[in-house]
Amino acid sequence: MALFLILATVPILEIALFIEVGGWIGLWPTLAVVVATAALGAIMLRSQGSMAVGKIRTAVMNSQDPSEQLIHGLLILVSGLLLLTPGFFTDAIGFALLFPSVRSEIIKRGGAAIAKKTVVYNFRSDRATNGGHQTVDGSHSIVDDDKPDRRGNNSSP
Numbered sequence: 001m002a003l004f005l006i007l008a009t010v011p012i013l014e015i016a017l018f019i020e021v022g023g024w025i026g027l028w029p030t031l032a033v034v035v036a037t038a039a040l041g042a043i044m045l046r047s048q049g050s051m052a053v054g055k056i057r058t059a060v061m062n063s064q065d066p067s068e069q070l071i072h073g074l075l076i077l078v079s080g081l082l083l084l085t086p087g088f089f090t091d092a093i094g095f096a097l098l099f100p101s102v103r104s105e106i107i108k109r110g111g112a113a114i115a116k117k118t119v120v121y122n123f124r125s126d127r128a129t130n131g132g133h134q135t136v137d138g139s140h141s142i143v144d145d146d147k148p149d150r151r152g153n154n155s156s157p
Contacts, residue, residue: 014087021088037091041083044098048076068107075103 022030052073059066075097082094096102 010087010089013089017088034086034088034091037095038084038086041080041091041094041098044095045076045080045083048098049073049080052076071107072100072103075106 018030021033025033052069056066056069056073059069079094079097082090082097085094097106
């Protein structure tokens with residue numbers, strides 16, 4: 001339902017803003033502003049995207065968790081899509097997403113919202129350490145549903 005509201009509201013808002021801005025400054029200046037914001041957004045997107053890729057690469061090379069950098073990269077991609085979409089509202093959101101502080105706040109709040117809805121299962125196993133490597137002892141057996149097990153029962157329930 002929320003997606004429907006967004007998909008219905010954003011185009012109406014964009015049309016209303018086009019009419020208002022076009023009334024204030026005229027048709028051609030309005031179109032020039034739309035093209036200029038798309039060009040400026042593309043330039044900013046390129047620099048921000050390059051920095052994000054560099055941070056992801058650095059995190060991977062240093063054996064660190066790159067998940068936050070990946071989310072920043074995803075938000076930069078969303079920003080680029082919004083900036084390439086003609087409109088003033090989408091441009092405002094797209095430009096806002098190009099600022100690292102805005103992306104960090106979204107990640108923080110989004111992570112908290114996801115954490116509330118996530119169930120985490122913790123388990124522990126007794127592991128033997130052998131020369132810096134952890135070994136988990138276990139066994140397995142192949143179960144074929146059509147063949148009887150050792151007791152003569154079929155494996156299927």
